[in-house]
Every structure is written in C-alpha cells, then in structure tokens.
Amino acid sequence: MSKENVLLSVENVGKQFEGNRVLKNINFSLEKGKILGLVGENGAGKSTLMKIIFGMNEIADTGGYEGEIYLDGEKINFKSPLDALNAGIGMVHQEFSLIPGFTAYENILLNMEKTKPSIISKIFGKKFETLDRQEMKKIAKDAIDTLGVQLDENALVSEMPVGHKQFIEIAREIDREKVKLLILDEPTAVLTESEAEILLKAMRKLADSGISIIFISHRLREIIEVCDTIVVLRDGVVVVEKPAEGLNVRQIAQWMVGRDVAGRKAVQVRDVDISESNKDVILDVEHLWVDMPGETVKDVSFSVKRGEIFGIGGLAGQGKLGISNGILGLFPAGGKVLLNGKELPLNSTFNALKGGIAFVSEDRRGVGLLLDESIDWNIAFNAMQVQNRFIKKKLGGLIKWRDDKAMKECADKYVNALQIKCTSTKQHARQLSGGNQQKVCLAKAFAMEPSLLLVSEPTRGIDVGAKALVLDSLRRHNNENDTTIIMVSSELEELRSICDRIAIVSEGKIAGILSPDADTAEFGLLMSGLSNLNEEGEEQ
Amino acid sequence: MNRVKEGIRNFGWPRIIIGLFLLALFIAGPFFGVATDMSLNDVIVRFGMNSVLVLSMVPMIQSGCGLNFGIPVGLVAGLFGAVMSLEFRLTGTAGILVAFAIAIIVGAILGLAYGLLLNKVKGDEMIIATYVGYSIVFFMNLLWVALPFKNPSSVQGFKGQGLRVTISVQDYWFHQISDILAIKITNNFVIPIGMILFFALMSFLVWAFFKTKTGTAITAVGSNPDYARAAGINVDKMRVISVVLSTVLAAIGMIVYQQSFGFIQMFSAPLAFIFPSVAAILLGGASVNKASILNVVIGTLLFQGILTMTPSVINSAISIDVSEIIRIIVSNGMIVYALTRKAR
Numbered sequence: 001m002s003k004e005n006v007l008l009s010v011e012n013v014g015k016q017f018e019g020n021r022v023l024k025n026i027n028f029s030l031e032k033g034k035i036l037g038l039v040g041e042n043g044a045g046k047s048t049l050m051k052i053i054f055g056m057n058e059i060a061d062t063g064g065y066e067g068e069i070y071l072d073g074e075k076i077n078f079k080s081p082l083d084a085l086n087a088g089i090g091m092v093h094q095e096f097s098l099i100p101g102f103t104a105y106e107n108i109l110l111n112m113e114k115t116k117p118s119i120i121s122k123i124f125g126k127k128f129e130t131l132d133r134q135e136m137k138k139i140a141k142d143a144i145d146t147l148g149v150q151l152d153e154n155a156l157v158s159e160m161p162v163g164h165k166q167f168i169e170i171a172r173e174i175d176r177e178k179v180k181l182l183i184l185d186e187p188t189a190v191l192t193e194s195e196a197e198i199l200l201k202a203m204r205k206l207a208d209s210g211i212s213i214i215f216i217s218h219r220l221r222e223i224i225e226v227c228d229t230i231v232v233l234r235d236g237v238v239v240v241e242k243p244a245e246g247l248n249v250r251q252i253a254q255w256m257v258g259r260d261v262a263g264r265k266a267v268q269v270r271d272v273d274i275s276e277s278n279k280d281v282i283l284d285v286e287h288l289w290v291d292m293p294g295e296t297v298k299d300v301s302f303s304v305k306r307g308e309i310f311g312i313g314g315l316a317g318q319g320k321l322g323i324s325n326g327i328l329g330l331f332p333a334g335g336k337v338l339l340n341g342k343e344l345p346l347n348s349t350f351n352a353l354k355g356g357i358a359f360v361s362e363d364r365r366g367v368g369l370l371l372d373e374s375i376d377w378n379i380a381f382n383a384m385q386v387q388n389r390f391i392k393k394k395l396g397g398l399i400k401w402r403d404d405k406a407m408k409e410c411a412d413k414y415v416n417a418l419q420i421k422c423t424s425t426k427q428h429a430r431q432l433s434g435g436n437q438q439k440v441c442l443a444k445a446f447a448m449e450p451s452l453l454l455v456s457e458p459t460r461g462i463d464v465g466a467k468a469l470v471l472d473s474l475r476r477h478n479n480e481n482d483t484t485i486i487m488v489s490s491e492l493e494e495l496r497s498i499c500d501r502i503a504i505v506s507e508g509k510i511a512g513i514l515s516p517d518a519d520t521a522e523f524g525l526l527m528s529g530l531s532n533l534n535e536e537g538e539e540q
Numbered sequence: 541m542n543r544v545k546e547g548i549r550n551f552g553w554p555r556i557i558i559g560l561f562l563l564a565l566f567i568a569g570p571f572f573g574v575a576t577d578m579s580l581n582d583v584i585v586r587f588g589m590n591s592v593l594v595l596s597m598v599p600m601i602q603s604g605c606g607l608n609f610g611i612p613v614g615l616v617a618g619l620f621g622a623v624m625s626l627e628f629r630l631t632g633t634a635g636i637l638v639a640f641a642i643a644i645i646v647g648a649i650l651g652l653a654y655g656l657l658l659n660k661v662k663g664d665e666m667i668i669a670t671y672v673g674y675s676i677v678f679f680m681n682l683l684w685v686a687l688p689f690k691n692p693s694s695v696q697g698f699k700g701q702g703l704r705v706t707i708s709v710q711d712y713w714f715h716q717i718s719d720i721l722a723i724k725i726t727n728n729f730v731i732p733i734g735m736i737l738f739f740a741l742m743s744f745l746v747w748a749f750f751k752t753k754t755g756t757a758i759t760a761v762g763s764n765p766d767y768a769r770a771a772g773i774n775v776d777k778m779r780v781i782s783v784v785l786s787t788v789l790a791a792i793g794m795i796v797y798q799q800s801f802g803f804i805q806m807f808s809a810p811l812a813f814i815f816p817s818v819a820a821i822l823l824g825g826a827s828v829n830k831a832s833i834l835n836v837v838i839g840t841l842l843f844q845g846i847l848t849m850t851p852s853v854i855n856s857a858i859s860i861d862v863s864e865i866i867r868i869i870v871s872n873g874m875i876v877y878a879l880t881r882k883a884r
Contacts, residue, residue, distance in 0.1 A: 330770060350772030359770065367766045372830065373759070382771045385757055401751045 007032045007212045008181055013067035015048055015059070022048050023236045026067070035203060035213045037227030037244060039220065039256055041492065044233040046216055050183055054091045055084040072180070088180035090173030092187055096165050100158035105140035107157055108172045114139065143171040147202040163195040170199070174206060182206065183214045188222055189317070200226045218315055220249045220528050232256055253524020257492055274305055274500050282306040282452055282484045288335035290319070290326030297322035298508030304486060309478055311499030312488045315527050319508040320488050321362055324454040328352050328359045339452070353386040358450035360441050362457035362488070364434070368441040371430040375422055376411035378429050379443045387448065414443035418473055435466025442470065446477060453477070456488045471498055492523055552825055554877065558842045558870070565849040572856040577729035579849060586844040588718065588735030589800045590820065592742050592793030593813060594840045596786050597821045601831040602750065603782035604762035605658055607818045610669035613654045614790025615810035616680045617647035622795055622804045623703060626691050626712055635713040636799060643791040651787030655780035677810050684806055707804040718800045735800060742789065743833045749785070758782050762829050819843060819871035822878040846870055
C-alpha cells in the first residue's frame, strides 16, 4: 500500500466516556477511491468512531479522544462537524435531517443555493440575491442521476417514501464541492432490496470517481458485495482488517459476535426442561404486535417454560425491546398473551403487574427511576401501588398510610443483597452511578416478588464490574425463587452466558430460537436477517 | 465553614435576602413611628388570610401540573359559596359552614373540568392555566350580574339586581374563624389563633393525604410520569385528583380570607390573587414540581411580611409610595427566578 494513496488513516484512537472505555487502540487506513465496510454489533463502538472522525460536539464535550487521525496526510482534530464538512468529509446519519416542506432540490442545495443578482441585491448586497431555481434544479438532477435513481426533484420531501429520502440525503452530501470522504451510517436499513441495489451501484460509481466511502451496515451480504476492505469492531477493538475479497458472510458474522463460549461460567445447576414435551408453560405469546416507535414488533409468537431464563436478542431497531414493553402494556399492542394459561389483557400495565409480572425498563433514567425521590421510594413504590404492601392502617382501616419504616427495611435488604453503593436509603436515585441505579431498578422488580420477570437491556451503559453483579443477581434470583426471567439484550455474549434458550428477533419477527451453545455464526446469520430471507424465498 | 455554606445553600439565597430585608424593616420601623405590635399583628393576620391560598398550590405542584396560575377557578367557587350563604341570610357558624360546603362542592365540580382540560395540554399546563384563570373570572362576571340574587346587602343598591363590587359580611359571619380563641396581647396586637389553627388543620389534611397510597402515587406522577405509568398508575386520574384538591383548597382559602377581611370582593378581584400566591410558595423554596408545607409557611410569612411592612415603614421614611413597586418586583421576580430553575 503506497503511502500517497492513503486518504484517511486512524492511528491508536481510543475513547472513554466517564471511565467507561468504548474504543481502544483503533488502527486502520482507507485509500482514495476505496470503500471500507465497518461492521460490528450494537455497542461495539462504530458510532463513536464515526463521531470522532466527523468531529461531533459530544466527543469534545466528554473529554476528546486519544490517538491521531490523518486526512490526506494532515492531522485533523475537528472542533465541530462544520470543520469536518469544510475538510471534505460528508456524513449521512441514520436519522434524516431534511426539511419536510421543501422540495427535493431545495433540500439537496440547502445552504448551497445558486443565486442570481436582482435589483434589490445590487443595493443591499449578496444576501438579497434571488434563487436561480433553474440552475438549482439542474444541479440537483445531476446529483440524483449520479446515484442512478428515479426521483422527481420537484417533489416535496414530506410526500416521499423513506427510501427516496435516504437518496436525497446522500445526494446532498455528494453535491458538496471537494467531498473526499463519505460516511454512510446504515443507509440501506430503510431501503428495499432493489433500492439498496441501486445505492450499492451508486456507491461503486462514486468510489470510481475518487471519493472514499466508509460504509456501515448490518447487512453483511451488501458489505461483501461492495466493499474493498472490511473492518470488524468488537467491544471497542478492531478484531479484523482484511480485503473483502474471498470472505463469506458466515466468517464475518463469527468475527462480529466473536469470543468463544470458553469463559462462560458453568453454573447451570437448575434443570429446566426446555423441550417441547414440557407443558408447564408460564407465558404463551401468540401473534403479538407492538407499535413501539423505532422498535416495531410485527408478528411474534413464542412460549416460555416455568423457571427458565429466556433470552431475546437481535440488533437495535428490530423490535426486541418492543416485545417486553408491549407485554407490559406500555405501548399499543395486539395479539394474544397467555399468562399461566389465562389470557392477559394487553394495553393494561396494572393488570400485567397484578398478574405477577415485573419489568425492568431499558430506559433506566426515563422510565425506571424516580430520580428525585429516595432509594426506598424507588424500590418499594411498585409493590405498594400494585400489591398494597408497605401500607399501615389507622383508625380501623379508614386511613391507609404508607409505612415508611417497612419501606426502609425492604430497601435496606436489597441495598445489602445487591451491594448498592449509597450513603443511605434516603439518598436520591439521581446521585447514584449508572450501575447502582440499575441495581435499584432490579431491586424494584425483585421487591414485587414476581413469578415472571421481564428485563430489558439490564447491562446497557454500566461498567464491567456492575455488569457481572447484575447478571449474577438475576441468575441467583432465578435459582432461589424459581422466577422465570425473560431477558432482552443486545449483547449476545451476555445472553449466552445465562439463558436457557435465545430467540433472535429480526425485522419485528422471531428469526429463530437457538440454544446458547449454538455456533456463533448461527446467531450472526439470524441477526442479519439472512436465514429469514432464505425462508421467505422458499415460501414464494 | 463548609457547614455554614451548605446550610445557606439549602435554605436558598432568595429566602435569606428577603428575610434579612424583612428583619431590617422591623428594626427600622419604630424609628419612623411605626408601632411594632401593629406590624406584627398585620403580618400574622395576613399570614392567616393567605396561607390556605398558598397551600392550595401544593397538590398541583406535586402532581407535576405546575404552578396553579388558574387559582381563580377555585376562588370563584369560594365567592359563589360566600354569596350563596348570604343569599340564605345565614349568620354565624351556620353561615360560614354553608359557605364552605357550597364552595367545596362548586370547587370540586369546576376542579374536575379544569383537571380534565389540563390533561389535554400536558407540558403547557401553566400557560393554559393562566388563560383558564382569566377566562373563568370574566365568565363569572357575567353570572354575578345575571343571576337573580336578592339579598339587599349583596345586590347593587341603585337598581336592586346584580352583585356589588364589594359585599360586607359584617352582619353575617365576620371573623367567625379569626376570633376563635383569639389572644389579645396589646390593643393593636390580637393573635387570630382560630385562623392559624384552621391553617394547621388544612396543612395536616394535605400532609396526611400525601402519606396515603394515592398521595404517594400523585407524588410519583409529578416526579416522573413515565415511571408512574410503568407502575400501572392511571396518570391522568392522579392529575385530576390533584387539580380538584387544589381547586377546593383555593375555594376554602377564599372564604377564610373573606371572613377575616370582612368583605367579599367580587368581579375581577380574584385576578389579584394569582401572582402573590404563586410567588409566595416559590419564595418559600418550592420548585415547579416539588413543594412542601414548610415551603408554604416560610413563603407566606416572608411574602406577606414584605407586603405589610414596606408600605408602613418605607412610606413613612421617604414619603413616597414604593410598596406597590416592591411588591411587583418581588412577586414577578420570584416567578421568573423559579421558572428559570426549572430546566435541569
């Protein structure tokens, strides 16, 4: 690899957020006119890496990064995305940043409008020149044609399908003068097969014209098809950097999911019969759909045996979070859910809780905690409201007061059991660290003494030590109280370490249910929705 | 030293500054010929008159509905109770009890409607509440003229129909609460024990309510509605309960005010209660979503203290009426200060 031809080189880049390390010693380089595929699980550090390259403010706000990045041989350290844009880096984000009420060409040329002088502008200056709409349309059309997509530049963005919006985003980036590097963050996620096909061709065309591209996608097949090199990130480290040629999907999936099950603790003392013959089913879900924004569940059916730990995995946005939220009635849902053989009315949180389900939300600070109340309130509140515990009666039952003393005792018990670090149970939840907040959330669920426990992303955003404690306490609770646990997590390793069975959700459906001992590649394939595609193909 | 700093921070600079200012006024008073016993009397009476109104802020703040700028909804219910009691020509204890009863019923009904409305405008409660407060006062102005009131002491003398602007309760239930167990210390200083006790009773009821399961749920709704929803709580219902409670308390507070003042102030008078009540609880240290009884006591004392002391002391000192200016600066300034604290 000749040094002159290298456009971007990343050397020893690392990043930590408040002591939580997300990237470590990242090294890779990208040549001019080449496409680099970046793959990795959720939380592997892809987005953080891209944010560093693009100079997003949140990187500088959280203390900058380690290591060096060179663009065209020059060391860069952008203060803001504007610097990055000026240096010739374009980025297409997962979320659209388009103005719905503007037409396609207006959006493409936003803030780069072509103007022509008018009478007023001659007096008041350049700011008052009128728009040269003909010229703008022409430029926009050229950009759209470069992408090779059929798209009316006069149409309003608000009236377009998502796929077209994605193309407009890209058209806007390539239209900038002197764009050298294009970062595409999951551009194909919202596209149909044929649209994705067009986009891949367009990418190739752009690359041939000398623009380098970093392409992030979960669709491994696309990566292999279009990329020159592939970089696989796992837990903040580059595990593989290889030319794409000759690789296959299975191999990449294995690198992505990684680590062999060797380090796994063999503590499965419980013996839960998870075979079909076991008829002791605690939860039966049939054709569940949940309208949770960003995590839509389309049609999910599964059943959970009493006493098992059932894992639900999958990539972000595929609907795995929707399942637990839907069963609990936090988002509009339909279908049929049987709890202990009896139908559980959906869309009623109170009934779900009353029926013996407890829920640990993935949104710890938003849904899981009363940040400005004390720890004992946080722990005892659900049990009090749903099960009428921690209430003392006065005047012969006429007045029912909350029993602050009993609440404190209960909280003390869990503070000890879960090793929650706090000054006292009167401390406000806001002042605790993320890991300890998560333990409070678990304590809240345990305090309800549930027969079925739904945990969503129990280890998201907490450090390694707290992670182990959280998983341990889940396992122990399952062991000692015979509580059935459904655990939703994007960290596959975690699921494999404690679950009896793992369902992988893809595109709002269950792609398959595997044993935790199954081959890593199997999981990777299910996550990428590949075997799903095959099934659909067979049905047609 | 750190302890002192910590203590000051917990108590809050606004309270310390206003408290010192109030103390300075009390010390300066005698030098300008203002009798201290009379000043104390005024402060305590005004505290008694306004404390229940300020207390009525607490439930809505706790449930996350924000500061009750729509307090006139409760106040007009209080007015209605008072004029109805006069209409029945009831005097003494019976008079004030009937006034309370009617005010509570009307307050509960209006509060229910007001609460349902506020549930439709989550996030903008305080703006909408302000509009609601103004609207209901002007709507009631029509009714005060149109309803067929007959009692000669309440209707306008010259045409015999429509209520007067101020109605005297001197012959009906003047000082019915204030004079209970009143202790006369000097000629100018009578402690209205009854009114203080009444406030204590109301405070106890509010405190006790927030110790119940429902009260706890309301506090949780105010603290984090999403958390409450995930605990199976009907968030909208809890908010309505708190609004009804606030409105009823405001109605009761209005009657307490009238029996002490001696007059029922009709028509646009309720509007004059909005900012002072809101400012008082904020001055007492409440935030937009957390308030306690202690906030009510401290805030009402400080705010009413300033209000009574500035006209007498400063006006005698410099012979210019600045009390109104100070009142506006303190009340509006306090509200602005508190609203800027809201963002976390």
